[in-house]
Amino acid sequence: MTLKLLLGLWLSLVIIVGIAFPITVNPTNWYDLPLVPGLEDKARIIFFHVPMAWVTTLAFITSLIFGIKFLSNKNMDNDLKSASAAGLGLMFCVLATVTGSLWAKFNWGSFWNWDPRETSIFVLLLIYGAYFALRSAVEGEEKRATLSAVYAIIAGVTAPFFIFVMPRMIEGLHPNEAIVSSGKISMNPTMLIIFLSSLAGFTSLFFWMLNLKVRAERLELKHYLKGE
Amino acid sequence: MKTGSSISATWTIFKKDMYSELRTRYALNALLMFVITTLSVILFSIGNENVSPELLAGVLWIIIFFSTMSGLSRTFVSEEERGTVMTLHLIARPLTVFFGKLLFNLILLGALNVFTVVLYLLLVTGFSVVNYPIFIITIILGTLGLGSGSTIIAAIIAKANTKGTLYPVLSFPILLPLLLTVINATKLSVEGVPLVDAIGEFQVLISYLIVLLAISYLLFEYIWKE
Structure with a gap:
């Protein structure tokens, strides 16, 4: 119960701070975020979109691990966990796709460009x-x-092939190159802290939701077996 | 001794499938007609237009992908339909069944692809290959990868209810890295770059094939026992 409230508070803080902190050319105050050329205010999506995409991958890996365990x-409990993780993964995947696509409309000019x-x-x-x-x-x-x-x-097993295949096909436009260029992260400490807190928040959100879903599915299964 | 006997068992499964196919020629006839139908639709829609060879390289693989999707599931699906799965369970070990059927599918797909490619080169006038070594290696590696990927998926969908529609749905995400690479390699062969420039594509295709065969080898038993 307290953990749930803490998680809610944590994510609300991340969202408020991520949206409200000003972006300036020369960050001087502790709350200033650096300006990334070509991204400006649109850079704020990193606090929400990247954690969603991360959770999508995490959910897939979780589903995979429980699949192997099964x-x-x-x-059968492992299958239940595997399917629940995949269900949440699908939701986060849709969210990541939609937020990314909306952002692409305003930054690249179209909703979809087949970027890697x-x-x-x-x-x-x-x-x-x-x-x-x-x-x-x-x-x-x-x-x-x-x-x-x-x-x-x-x-x-086959999905990682895209890492090798895609760069041969299309030039990447994705701004991970702009923010993480040649190993140097152009985020100042404030931005990095918000980003990492958001990652941690979304990851805990995923595991909390997974726990809820697994318990609900277990109850449903019990109910179903009783009704037989 | 043990490997020798499993190779001969694999060969027996392959021969069984070959005989039962040659008796009816069900898959072969249907597939050849499928290729001819698709190709004629493409020729009609091209008409007198000038289509770039790069685009035609992609179209070739669309034909090959969908003909694979319409024919290669039969090896496993027909066992389920005819109710001969139990007999196979009794007489053969899972892996010999898998490799027998893989061999059959590869030969079927190979024959089909030779037919498709020859027909495509003859009929589609805008498509002219400049570097034949790249083209031939791409077709061979593409056939091997496509055959292995679709065989393991065929084994999965044979156990499901809606077999026909499910097959391309399940296969597409698995085969997409392969398809993108072969389309790219075919483009290179049309552009006429030297063989060295296509080595990267071949490496991807070979490693894809090895990974798929290894994972099929590990997982087939689980599918087969269901």
Whole structure:
């Protein structure tokens, strides 16, 4: 209960601070954020969009780990966790795609440009979609659990290929090059602290939501078994 | 001794599939007609337009991808439909089944791709390959990768209810890195760059193939036992 309130307070603070702190050319006060050329106020999206994209990946990895656990011990609870993580991952994936796309409209001029990052989040969206299409097409709990775990593993193994494939196809426009250029992060301490707090906040938000979802799914399963 | 017997078992599974295919020629005939149909639709829609060879390189792989999606699931789906899965469970080990069927799919896809590519080179006038070594290596590596990726997905969807529509949905995210790379390599062969410039593409294709075969080897048993 207190943890929940703390998390709410933490994320509210991050959101308020992330939106309210001024962006200046020469940061002098402790609350000033540096100006990134070409991004200006639009740079604030880093506090929300990047953590969402991070949680999308984290959710996929969580789902993958519980999938592997399920295959090794055939405990249905692991499948429940795996599916719940994937469900949350899908939600965060949609959020990351929409926020990124909105930002791209104002920074690059169009909602979608097939930038490498856009392509990889699109593929992740496709994988999540295919995962749930597979789950809904299989009857029998154990069969569904096994097949979806196997599919998640195959997708997880082939997805990293985009890291090698995409740079050969299209020039990247994504501003991670502008903010993290040649190993040097052009964020001042204030910006970095807000960014890291946001990452930590979103990560805890994911695990809190996962916990809630798993408990709700367990109850639903119990209810379903009782009704039989 | 053990490897020898599993190779001969794999060969037996392959021969069984080959005989049952040659008896009806169901997949082969349907696939050849599919390629001809798709190609004629493309030729009609091109008409007298001047289409750039780079674009036509992508179109070739669209034909190959969708013909793969329409035909290669049969090896596993037909076992489920005919109810012969249990017999296979009894007489063969999972991995021999997988590699037998993989071999069958690769041969089927290889034959199909030779047909598609020859037809495409003859009929689509705007498409002319400059560097043939790149083109041929791309087709071979693309066939191997496409065949391995679609075989393991075919094994998954054979256990699902809606097999036909689910197959491309599940395969596309898995095969996309391969498709993007082969399209890129085919573009290079059309542009006529030296062979050295395409080495990066081939490396991606080879490592993709190895990763897919390894993961199929590890996971097939779980799918097959369901």
